[in-house]
Amino acid sequence: MKFAFFTLGCKVNLFETQALEQLAQARGHEIVDKDADAVIINTCTVTSVSDHKNIRALHRLRKDNPRAVIAACGCFAQTDPERVRATGEVDLICGTGNRAEVIALCEAAVQGETASCCASEEERYEVLPAGVPRGRTRALLKIEDGCNNFCTYCIIPYARGRVRSLPPVLAEQETARLEEQGVHEVVLTGIEIASYGRDLQPVVSLTDLLCDLLPAHPEMRFRLGSLDPRVVDADFCSRLSGLPNLARHFHLSLQSGCDSVLQRMGRKYTAEEYYQAVERIRAVIPDASITTDLIVGFPGETEEEFAETLAFLERCAFAAVHVFPFSVREGTRAAKLPGQLAQQEKAARAERAKAVALRLSEAYRHGFVGRELTVLPEHRTDGFWAAHGTYGFPIYIEEEERVKKNEPVEVRLEELHRDGLRGKIL
Missing domain, CATH: 2.40.50 (OB fold (Dihydrolipoamide Acetyltransferase, E2P))
Structure with missing residues (x-):
């Protein structure tokens, strides 16, 4: 059989797509870009815009593959399977759990057999093979899934469930396999990797995992996915500063530099606590790339609160900032908050924040000329x-x-x- 894959969304989705490709190839199938017998789309639902992109992609995939079996998995398929089904383009809906089963279900459907699956409640960590996505050089290794934070703007805990972690022994086995394949760099990813290991018995921290994993593979470089700043304590910094094969790049999730906005977002740190995390990293790795995400135009955000955020960007001197205007996501508490800003105002603030971010990025990169x-x-x-x-x-x-x-x-x-x-x- 010929399988085609299409991915929307984050690195976790990208990891899961390449894992499904490996599973399909292990069963003797060919990976193609067109003329497929089965198409698997990995969906995203982080914003309402993402949902619309999913639907457009489903229509396009059906148009390009009129006779193929089409299966939808991922976060949109998990949170709104009825909307996926209503497109009339999908044969199988698989959600965020039991990913490995989708290959066999597609096989059955292509053979004309009855095959059905639906969104599921995933209570265990589903182990999928790490690997290098097509067209890339860096391998992805998912070490964690789920999130317990329930920020007011975010639907992902409902799509992914609670925190679940890959046991350290399996992380080591996957890393060893990647090294044997000639991989030079591994990105450790997950939905909220700062919470890694809290569900394991005995409890293992992200720092513990890194201090075991990285020295065992000194010729490989490891890069961390997005981090909650609360994980960046003195122990984290002091122990990780002694690991030369850890990439000097830390993406600390911010979202706002104003305490009142952070509180409305349901974030569990203050701007000052975030800044202390930045300072701890720079105390041990002075030239570290510290990057972040920013949501502007959150409900109720005043001009004064936005100005406070811009000043905070300057204070942290970020190497890069990914700026997003707030997008209303139905099903979240933020969608019902008073003080929703006009789209024009959100777009204008995004442009102002991007201008600050560009200036900070250029200033940071100038320091590397000649190195x-x-x-x-x-x-x-x-x-x-x-x-x-x-x-x-x-x-x-x-x-x-x-x-x-x-x-x-x-x-x-x-x-x-x-x-x-x-x-x-x-």
Whole structure:
């Protein structure tokens, strides 16, 4: 059989899609981009915009694959299976649990057998194989699923369930397998990896996992996914500063730099507590790339509160900020909060925040001009190879024969280029 896959959303979805591709190949199937017998779409539901993208994608996939079995899994399929079914384009709906079963269900459906599945309540950690998504060089290893935070704007805890963790022994086994395959860098991802291990017996912290895993694979580089700043305590920083193969890039989720807005969001830290996490990292890794996410135009956000957030961005001197205007997500508490801002105002504030973010990013990257780094080329783009180093920005290398995908190379950083720096091979 021929399987095609389509992914919307975050790195966790990307991990799960590549895992399903591996499972399909292990059963003797071919992965294709068109003319598939079965199509599996991994859906996202983080915002209402995401839901509309899912629906458009389903219509497009059916148009491009009129005779294929189409299966929808992921967060949108979990939270709103009836809306997925109402499109009339989907044969199977599988949600966020029991992902591995979807391959067999597609096989049965293609053979004309009755196959059914639906959104499920997942109470265990479903172990899926780690690997490198197609077109990438960095492997993804999901170490955690679910979230217990229930922020007022977020639907994901309802889509993913409570925190569940990959046992350390299995994390080690997956990492060893990736190293045998020649992987040079692994991104440890999850829905809320700061909560890793709280459900395990005995309890294991994220710091514990890293301090066991990274020294066992000194030739591999490890990068952390998004972190709740509360995990960045003195123990976290002191222990991780001694791990040379940990990428010097920390993405700390912020959302707002104003305490009153953070409180309405249901975030469980203050701006000052967040800033202390930033300072702890810089005390042990002064040049670390500290990046973040920001939601602007949250219900009730005043001009004064927004100005407070802009000033906080300056104070933290972020290496990069991903800015999002608030999007109403039905089913969340934030959708019913008073003081909903006009779309025009949210868009204007997003542009102002992006301007500050760009200036901060350029100032941070200027500090790397003249430095030398080992980078990992990933893909070609407009006459350059885009590569990754230990920090949080891309490096662009002019195309030449000695540059090979997934083969580390030494470069000198010469000038700012796009969202990163241009590097010259030494």
